[in-house]
Amino acid sequence: MSDFAQIPMQFIGPVKLSGPVINGDFEVPLATYETPLWPSVNRGARVSMNCDGIQCTVVDERMTRSVLFETPDATAAVQTLGKIKADFPALQKIVEGTSRFANLIDLHSQIAGNLLFLRFEFTTGDAAGHNMCTQAAEALMNYIFKTHPELKYESISGNYCSDKKATAINGILGRGKYVVAELTIPEKICRRYLKTTPEKIVQLNIRKNLIGTMLAGGLRSANAHFSNMLLGFYLATGQDAANIVEGSQGLTMAEERYGNLYFSVTLPNLIVGTIGNGKGLDFVLENMQRMGLDETREPGENSRRLACLCAATVLCGELSLLAAQTNPGELMDAHRKLERKHE
Amino acid sequence: MSDFAQIPMQFIGPVKLSGPVINGDFEVPLATYETPLWPSVNRGARVSMNCDGIQCTVVDERMTRSVLFETPDATAAVQTLGKIKADFPALQKIVEGTSRFANLIDLHSQIAGNLLFLRFEFTTGDAAGHNMCTQAAEALMNYIFKTHPELKYESISGNYCSDKKATAINGILGRGKYVVAELTIPEKICRRYLKTTPEKIVQLNIRKNLIGTMLAGGLRSANAHFSNMLLGFYLATGQDAANIVEGSQGLTMAEERYGNLYFSVTLPNLIVGTIGNGKGLDFVLENMQRMGLDETREPGENSRRLACLCAATVLCGELSLLAAQTNPGELMDAHRKLERKHE
Amino acid sequence: MSDFAQIPMQFIGPVKLSGPVINGDFEVPLATYETPLWPSVNRGARVSMNCDGIQCTVVDERMTRSVLFETPDATAAVQTLGKIKADFPALQKIVEGTSRFANLIDLHSQIAGNLLFLRFEFTTGDAAGHNMCTQAAEALMNYIFKTHPELKYESISGNYCSDKKATAINGILGRGKYVVAELTIPEKICRRYLKTTPEKIVQLNIRKNLIGTMLAGGLRSANAHFSNMLLGFYLATGQDAANIVEGSQGLTMAEERYGNLYFSVTLPNLIVGTIGNGKGLDFVLENMQRMGLDETREPGENSRRLACLCAATVLCGELSLLAAQTNPGELMDAHRKLERKHE
């Protein structure tokens, strides 16, 4: 009996990256049972090598945990909430005591009847931060109980976080790394490597990703198959891949600009890190090393670089599938072996 | 350089199952980097062994693919749609020609402006059916183009399927196996193994899973952490784990009945199979064998048994985490090592 | 003390309509406190008069009521559901006995734990059908209890209908009249009457209605302000205006075609009728008459004409506001008095 599930893994690329966080050509690993994903993402990577690179921007980063209290009534909840907010510096101090890397940066709340939900928001250095946040939230809860004996414990997690569930809050308030990856593709590159035109990709993106998902009752999920690349990348880099649930909630944009194709993916919820559970396995260490993420950098920098590599990979796969789907002939003939399963 | 991502894997259980599809005690494999998941799910399994078993019901099964056409205008779209629906038997015939196991069972549609989305719904034997459906959809598209030259191709997938995205349609119209797993837990078993009471779990489920998720802007996702168990089970059994995105959209119910705890998980979108991509790997074959899924049965029966095993596993993990979260002392002391990371 | 709330009302138009249901130029009434809505919708109406008319298509029509039963367990629920579906002709007979105009046309269901939701779907002639459906659902429940004593009553409405709430189901399964209104606007008409270009409206629609709403966590609501026109039209025609909640969940499409603007609104959930509550008031009768809806026609025809008039009105207001918003100068200068409040 095996002690490991062995998921087929390959490096794809190189992918060309640019922007304030990371620059250069990188190979990235993808672990998946759906092996046609590899050549598909590779096609996108080849496009990036023939352009000015995929520009990656980290818009925000935070990890969250929501706790849930019962209060006497909504009036009391509002009063207590006011005091807790006024005591924010003390809460920050509590959090600092729980970890060298955890910082409390914001606090959001919701009052429903006599229930009080507090959503604590932290930076967590290079860790994805699940554990760090739970520990910090526990310490915060203990402190709040001491200062507010009128509160009753309901849960260390009130689902207002929210972790690994299809919700709107993570995109709106932030959870994980919020990364935008952008690529401008000259028309001739589009034709040569993707066998399509900017115009066709723009139209497909509107009709399928924006309108189609909307009609399906989609929630902040205007893309074709972010989840496939996220799964492969998360597994290959030791991430908690259940976080592809919120990770998949992102946006693909495609616009024609002076005849060329502007193509971007916006991923507000990449829950990734370079340290923590899963990161000590040999193949993960090797993979991190091959992407240059084993170097000592400022806290948080390696995880931001990782998030950019992830977003660029998502862009490559998304671009390639959309291109394939613009072309019925391609899909139904040669490329169907590659693309068929990817969505 | 490894050619495989090696995900830590263990069998948990046995879990006791009952119901019309599968009966008996089974061990189930979970592959995950979040290894505290194992003892947590195991606790739920132990509870099942001390009750009458987790009763699993398969409510429905179908796999889907939506295609997207451009029509001249909405009036034409309605006319064409009427003809396509009237031609349903011919469509079924087309599908039969593409695979021994594919059957077209239903067809839903959406007209938006002059766009026509058709959502084909198939049974796919023991396969999850991604490929089978895409092939069938291609054949259907080809046939429809011949009979309706007024239509223009837009996409072989219009995101109205919808695959691996957070949408409402899959829960409402069905995609994958729709399984309900139910367990009645006597109060003393609840106290002994879960260190909590039925009342506490009922209240937590309402406030966290139902109200908390709703406040977070959740979409058909009233549960604590279905995604964790789904990821582990899918990886260990060769499934396309990107489908945990829709798989995680399900409901946990908890009610007090005569002092005991009625606890159920409703999982409308389990995209799983016993044949297809990923199923030929040695460790997957071994795992299937250990669950008795290597036997020859009626087409579809093995995959339904698999879906029930999956749902029962989800129930075990969901129950265990909720129990832990009802108890601040437990969480913050001994069990936090086990549970902390699971959500 | 007044016995009536007096809402300012004006006729706007004429609006030019075409398509299989209704043709000609019509004035339509709008009752609203937000009187700048009138000139705004009027601008859109003027555009329609200078084009080939707003083509309106009725895609579907049905009214719904969901009932909720408790069953022993999910296995029993599946069995009972199977029997109820097999008994569909008898259910239809029951419904026919409740009203001359009610017909049961479909049935959808959902099983959650041991709960069984049945969503009955009816045609209701020229009535919006709230009451007719509730009466029919009561009769169906009574019949089902007789034939299935294992069921327990939970509610005559299980919120799976769903009435006047922001959900995905109505758009996916249908509720009310499903109408698409389409207009092609030559570029010079666009410039002359709307002071903008097709290109600008297309871009704004994508960025605001599709992307902006998606980022806001919107649910099937890719439009600027359907609700404003719906409110005004519903109040002026005696409709239950609380149904603007689901009515507002629709899609605006804008595409450039050969330099001209294709503009459409898709409204899947117009809950409107020409008979029933509110329709007997003098001003409503006058308004109906002025729109030619007092004539005797085949059952359902007047209400379909009404729905098309409503959809065309929505198109006029949507077009006008988007045009205004493309132009910062216009907005901030002369037209702001008109448009400012409309969204």
Next chain:
Amino acid sequence: MSDFAQIPMQFIGPVKLSGPVINGDFEVPLATYETPLWPSVNRGARVSMNCDGIQCTVVDERMTRSVLFETPDATAAVQTLGKIKADFPALQKIVEGTSRFANLIDLHSQIAGNLLFLRFEFTTGDAAGHNMCTQAAEALMNYIFKTHPELKYESISGNYCSDKKATAINGILGRGKYVVAELTIPEKICRRYLKTTPEKIVQLNIRKNLIGTMLAGGLRSANAHFSNMLLGFYLATGQDAANIVEGSQGLTMAEERYGNLYFSVTLPNLIVGTIGNGKGLDFVLENMQRMGLDETREPGENSRRLACLCAATVLCGELSLLAAQTNPGELMDAHRKLERKHE
């Protein structure tokens, strides 16, 4: 031809209110074509008179407008956003110059590709604030263009506000008055006036409002029929009733406490005011006067009192309908005349 739509209107009540904002017994007006709403809400009002009153808490208040810019790319967008946020005091100054009552209190943002959405959040005194916010947003846009010439105008409203659409953002970030109304109902009052038990209402609320809406793909809408009361109240008090779209997105909670019923409604998005469009009509002035809202108070106080009256009215109607639906006999016999149409 009438210049007014005359909507039937009645006062219901008195309703007993308590809490920090407003205390006493009040009659409230409801204008609606669905006149059975009156006796139904009246029943809830009678319950309140026999209890300690409906305690109303204003949790938050703000009105919003989102503007939309095009930026060169996401990297530039992040930089610009950082500068705009750092310039917050200057933005506040700009807003103060546009109205005596407008105050900028917060700013949220979203970057999607190279698009920058800014959601400005204001207090607006006693006005609902649609116009005040648009004027302030225009002034802010003008200022931002001067200081950030790299930005291009896209829209004065980017649908990230969001106004009168079914989205998650308003509940999460706030829009309008956020009010919780709570009532504890002794069991015997429950039986006497509502002909039901606390237990039955609790169970129905869970199964219908929480689970049923969730299954319908609902978005923050766990209630039976908030929209009916909101429509009636908004029309009778000169509000922009299209805002019932977001207003209807709220939560009903019901819990048994020591045998009694705790019943609350949480309404995060009441867009109401005592001044502004529609408030100058004679019948509105009379209605406001009868509710004591014509008195001179601190800015904002009258509108908060109005919001509490609205929330209490919603509670009365919600309670009454749920009670009726717990009882199949009641529904199908005497009370069906009253309740049938209310949802």
